[in-house]
Amino acid sequence: MNEIDFKKLLRQERQNARSRNQKHHFGSSEAVMHPATDEVNYETVVSYEPYETLLANQLSESHRIHPPHSQIDLVYYTKNFLKDETCNEILDWLQTIPVVSNQRKLNEQEESKECNGKWTVLKHARRKVALFDASIAPLPPILSKLAVTLKHTNAFKETPDHILINEYQKGMGIMSHTDGPAYNSRTATISIGGDVLFKLTKRRDQYNQLLLEEGCDKCVMEVLLHGCGSLIVFANDAYLNHCHGIDETFEETTGKVTANEKEGILIKRTDRISLTFRCKK
Numbered sequence: 530m531n532e533i534d535f536k537k538l539l540r541q542e543r544q545n546a547r548s549r550n551q552k553h554h555f556g557s558s559e560a561v562m563h564p565a566t567d568e569v570n571y572e573t574v575v576s577y578e579p580y581e582t583l584l585a586n587q588l589s590e591s592h593r594i595h596p597p598h599s600q601i602d603l604v605y606y607t608k609n610f611l612k613d614e615t616c617n618e619i620l621d622w623l624q625t626i627p628v629v630s631n632q633r634k635l636n637e638q639e640e641s642k643e644c645n646g647k648w649t650v651l652k653h654a655r656r657k658v659a660l661f662d663a664s665i666a667p668l669p670p671i672l673s674k675l676a677v678t679l680k681h682t683n684a685f686k687e688t689p690d691h692i693l694i695n696e697y698q699k700g701m702g703i704m705s706h707t708d709g710p711a712y713n714s715r716t717a718t719i720s721i722g723g724d725v726l727f728k729l730t731k732r733r734d735q736y737n738q739l740l741l742e743e744g745c746d747k748c749v750m751e752v753l754l755h756g757c758g759s760l761i762v763f764a765n766d767a768y769l770n771h772c773h774g775i776d777e778t779f780e781e782t783t784g785k786v787t788a789n790e791k792e793g794i795l796i797k798r799t800d801r802i803s804l805t806f807r808c809k810k
């Protein structure tokens with residue numbers, strides 16, 4: 530899979546998605562998702578104190594990473610971003626998100642509204658996603674706090690207003706894609722659960738030609754995303770001229786282009802949650 534706009538990716542993956550209650554696989558195996566409700570009512574509070582993070586100072590040049598012998602403008606990574614207690618708070622809250630129940634046929638606008646703030650199972654990709662768009666409904670307090678924290682720590686200039694939560698079961702991934710032109714060219718992702726390799730490849734244009742140098746179809750940079758509440762931020766060239774994705778595999782090994790760890794580390798996949806923050810244009 531080459532270049533694919535993230536919105537198209539979601540639409541494609543969501544095409545045949547149907548709501549269904551899922552057993553939640555973090556915490557108790559008996560925990561069942563809350564039944565779908567028509568309305569999601571979140572408190573309308575506009576300002577929150579940021580979370581206290583493990584980041585000693587603000588995100589800065591010292592957190593910048595690039596593969597050996599080359600530069601990609603711009604990727605930041607910090608393994609220790611969220612405290613365990615914050616990760617646990619997020620995991621507990623995730624179990625309270627309702628599941629979408631779109632039995633009737635909806636147009637795109639209705640569907641965005643209907644799905645906002647609810648779990649949707651992407652049938653083709655099998656993973657579960659929940660989208661929170663502040664232009665549709667106020668963000669839940671926990672996400673507002675995280676969004677404020679990201680601004681506070683310099684990950685964004687503005688407070689992000691669009692959050693996508695992906696829930697991956699062991700072995701699942703996300704096909705290589707770009708996050709698309711609907712957002713400012715900056716993405717921040719917090720990871721909780723298992724570790725994965727996040728892979729960046731050079732983008733192709735609509736004629737399937739490499740946009741930049743020749744011979745760069747392969748992965749140009751990998752980042753080991755630790756599931757202990759780590760944070761990756763990518764922007765500019767990394768956002769605009771590269772695709773990113775996560776392989777569908779049960780295990781993988783860090784390689785020569787892994788930017789934040791040495792080569793040869795075996796990663797055995799387990800369940801993982803990611804929270805991806807962006808600013809809508």
Ligand SMILES: O=C(O)CCC(=O)C(=O)O
Pocket residue numbers: 535693695703708718727773775803805
């Ligand atoms: O799960 C991840 O780390 C990546 C998610 C992602 O690329 C996206 O939501 O656009």
Ligand SMILES: [Fe+2]
Pocket residue numbers: 535706707708773
């Ligand atoms: Fe993405």
